[in-house]
Amino acid sequence: MIHYIGLRVIAHSTEDPSRVRKALDFFLLNSTGRGEDNNISAAVEIIDAEGHYGNPIRIFSAQISRKQDSKALAVFIRQHMSDDDVELLRSEMPDRLDDEQVFHMRFDKQAAFEGRVELTSSSDAIASHVKIATYPKNRENAGRIVEELFG
Known part of the structure; x- marks a missing residue:
């Protein structure tokens, strides 16, 4: 179902990086279905980088496998x-599901920090990509799974 x-x-x-991290943790803590810290810090990769204009940025990423x-997080969302x-x-x-069977969503960072799940079209967001597993690979079947999960 979800890869x-x-x-x-x-x-x-x-x-404030700690506020941005708290927004990400809002989703990660709820991926366990229990809403409690069970070593999520180890699951987050942190990269210090430089933005387009030379400004420092910090990238937080995690993969729930x-x-x-994965199912608990999809249900929570x-x-x-x-x-x-x-x-x-x-x-x-149909537009959010790409040819590789990845479903894309963006969530508002400020809303997540405040404990709410809100979609946004802004690029300054928590980007989520849900890899759908179908065997054999089939976009139509992946679309049905996405509809079941989020529709």
């Missing part, structure tokens, strides 16, 4: 999205 879920967020030089954790966001996802599902 993995990847999450990635950038802390710009004007942002365990089937039960779907249960906490507003009706408007669900409707938006439904209307954009």
Whole structure:
């Protein structure tokens, strides 16, 4: 069903990295279905980099590969999205699912920091990519799985 879920967020030089990390942890803590810290720090890769204009940025990324954790995170996201966001996802599902069977979503960083799940179209967001597993590889079947999970 889900092969993995990847999450990635950038802390710009004007942002407090601990607040950005807290926004990411909001999703990671809920990938266990228990909402408690069970060594999520080890799951997060942190890269210090330089932005386009030479400004320092910090990139936080994590990949959730365990089937039960991926499913728990997908359920958490779907249960906490507003009706408007669900409707938006439904209307954009074909465009969000690429040829490699990866479903793309972006979540508002500030909302996540405040404990809410909100879709955004901004590039300054928590980027999520959900790799859908179908055997054999089939975009139509992947679309049905995405609809089951998030529709």
